[in-house]
Amino acid sequence: MTRTTAFPTPDRWPENIGSERDWGYLTEPSPRIAGRRVLYSMGKGLGGGSSINVAVWSRGHRQDWEDFAELAGDPRWNYRSMLDVYRRLETWHGDPDIERRGTEGPIHVRPAQPTHAFFSAMLDGAETVGLDRYASPNGELAERGSGCAVRDETVENVGTRRSPYRALVAPRLHQRNLTVITHAVVTEVVFDGNRAVGVKAVSEGRPVEFRAACEVVLSLGAVQTPKILLQSGIGPAGHLESLGIPVRGNLPGVGSGLDDHVLFGCVWEAGKCELPPPPRAQAVCFWGSDGRPESPKFIMYSGAAAFMSPEAAARYGRPDPAFTFLLGMRMRSRGSVRLRTADPASAPIIETGYLDDPDDVRDAVEGYRFAEVLAHSQPMSPYLGTRAVPGGVSDADVAAYLRHTASTFWHQCGTARVGTDEGAVIDAEFRVHGFDNLRIADASVLPRVTSGNTMAPCVAIGARAADLIRDRRNSVEA
Numbered sequence: 001m002t003r004t005t006a007f008p009t010p011d012r013w014p015e016n017i018g019s020e021r022d023w024g025y026l027t028e029p030s031p032r033i034a035g036r037r038v039l040y041s042m043g044k045g046l047g048g049g050s051s052i053n054v055a056v057w058s059r060g061h062r063q064d065w066e067d068f069a070e071l072a073g074d075p076r077w078n079y080r081s082m083l084d085v086y087r088r089l090e091t092w093h094g095d096p097d098i099e100r101r102g103t104e105g106p107i108h109v110r111p112a113q114p115t116h117a118f119f120s121a122m123l124d125g126a127e128t129v130g131l132d133r134y135a136s137p138n139g140e141l142a143e144r145g146s147g148c149a150v151r152d153e154t155v156e157n158v159g160t161r162r163s164p165y166r167a168l169v170a171p172r173l174h175q176r177n178l179t180v181i182t183h184a185v186v187t188e189v190v191f192d193g194n195r196a197v198g199v200k201a202v203s204e205g206r207p208v209e210f211r212a213a214c215e216v217v218l219s220l221g222a223v224q225t226p227k228i229l230l231q232s233g234i235g236p237a238g239h240l241e242s243l244g245i246p247v248r249g250n251l252p253g254v255g256s257g258l259d260d261h262v263l264f265g266c267v268w269e270a271g272k273c274e275l276p277p278p279p280r281a282q283a284v285c286f287w288g289s290d291g292r293p294e295s296p297k298f299i300m301y302s303g304a305a306a307f308m309s310p311e312a313a314a315r316y317g318r319p320d321p322a323f324t325f326l327l328g329m330r331m332r333s334r335g336s337v338r339l340r341t342a343d344p345a346s347a348p349i350i351e352t353g354y355l356d357d358p359d360d361v362r363d364a365v366e367g368y369r370f371a372e373v374l375a376h377s378q379p380m381s382p383y384l385g386t387r388a389v390p391g392g393v394s395d396a397d398v399a400a401y402l403r404h405t406a407s408t409f410w411h412q413c414g415t416a417r418v419g420t421d422e423g424a425v426i427d428a429e430f431r432v433h434g435f436d437n438l439r440i441a442d443a444s445v446l447p448r449v450t451s452g453n454t455m456a457p458c459v460a461i462g463a464r465a466a467d468l469i470r471d472r473r474n475s476v477e478a
């Protein structure tokens with residue numbers, strides 16, 4: 001991790017992509033997305049993704065947490081329980097919603113403001129095509145199958161990012177029981193038998209070892225957490241053996257089940273009306289059945305520019321001025337994170353699974369068609385120019401375009417998921433199966449991508465982990 005500070009305004013988030021604040025992973029080329037590799041950005045500084053991201057606060061749908069509780073075999077993960085966690089975390093600055101929103105927590109959340117007319121038109125258009133409008137994506141809408149709203153954000157004053165790191169960690173830097181070490185890259189967990197007792201790292205070019213006074217908790221994100229487990233000999237035995245890594249624990253789920261929203265930029269040339277300046281969406285739509293009760297398959301934001309892959313831009317042209325509907329879809333297929341070599345310095349092999357399942361292609365075209373109808377709705381007409389990418393063409397042509405532009409929504413998760421089955425890596429209290437003193441608390445533990453963005457669920461996971469660790473410590477000391 002670096003000690004580089006991120007831009008205080010999330011409006012400059014695109015400048016973080018590919019910068020020193022980004023791990024800058026590249027996925028493996030896949031024929032399902034026209035042979036392309038995808039820049040798979042993840043935050044590298046203090047606070048990880050939360051310090052470089054778009055600052056959207058999206059807590060997940062009721063069904064996401066019901067699914068988590070079912071897999072974990074623990075009702076403490078259900079929606080009701082998670083509402084308590086979120087209420088404790090949040091100070092909500094929008095319309096009061098006592099049942100769902102907190103008023104005294106460290107994370108300040110507000111609706112995006114002031115709402116630009118372009119985003120109001122998007123919401124008006126969404127209503128004309130059948131989506132109900134709600135006061136917030138994190139209120140009643142999170143309990144419905146579809147809808148639209150002005151989105152929530154962790155932003156203060158005139159647009160200053162108030163990341164979870166700033167809200168939760170920075171105020172405690174003076175505490176004697178907290179030491180923050182930057183420029184140290186963890187390479188391996190150290191064990192005494194099956195008990196985790198510390199980690200090895202490389203700090204300023206030198207190998208170092210840190211011993212744990214209590215427990216080891218990995219929070220390295222959905223790529224590095226499985227990478228470190230694999231480097232420690234925990235993962236699919238066959239994969240470890242093929243690299244000559246001694247198997248400490250055969251856990252097939254480590255690095256498997258990589259999930260994300262696959263992102264498609266649906267682009268239209270802009271009309272005469274003025275577009276909003278900052279590259280951050282202020283409105284969001286959810287719709288489409290995900291096979292679970294009322295759990296939306298699609299999430300869509302919008303932006304005032306042509307967001308498309310470089311390959312799609314070269315092939316289809318990049319309209320300017322333009323607006324984009326940023327269409328995110330939950331996938332049937334899954335990807336994986338594997339080691340390329342046993343050398344910790346080597347980049348992992350990341351397979352995203354984007355559009356591997358033919359039904360995902362069909363659904364993606366369906367999602368595009370919804371975006372197309374919304375773009376042509378009456379409220380959007382002042383913003384709509386004449387040209388679309390890929391244009392009013394056949395489903396096969398749309399599918400070809402989507403393969404050329406499919407990318408990440410940066411919601412990587414699922415690579416060390418919760419559960420009690422063979423594919424699970426942790427139990428309901430974040431403990432790695434088969435080991436003592438080792439927990440995981442980050443996006444890796446999500447069994448699948450939540451219906452919205454993933455920062456808020458990760459903060460809730462961290463809060464739950466902190467409770468459990470404190471309870472255990474208190475019981476040991478009692």
Ligand SMILES: Cc1cc2nc3c(=O)[nH]c(=O)nc-3n(C[C@H](O)[C@H](O)[C@H](O)COP(=O)(O)OP(=O)(O)OC[C@H]3O[C@@H](n4cnc5c(N)ncnc54)[C@H](O)[C@@H]3O)c2cc1C
Nearest residue numbers: 044048049053054055056186221224410442443453454455
């Ligand atoms: C460009 C971008 C935009 C996004 N926009 C949004 C948004 O607006 N809203 C939203 O909800 N979500 C958004 N996300 C996703 C969200 O930020 C992530 O889901 C979330 O940060 C994941 O949290 P995490 O704790 O799992 O991992 P991370 O945030 O990735 O944190 C992992 C930390 O561990 C460190 N680390 C990793 N490996 C090592 C190692 N070997 N040694 C030492 N340290 C290590 C990393 O540097 C990082 O600090 C975005 C992400 C990106 C990249």
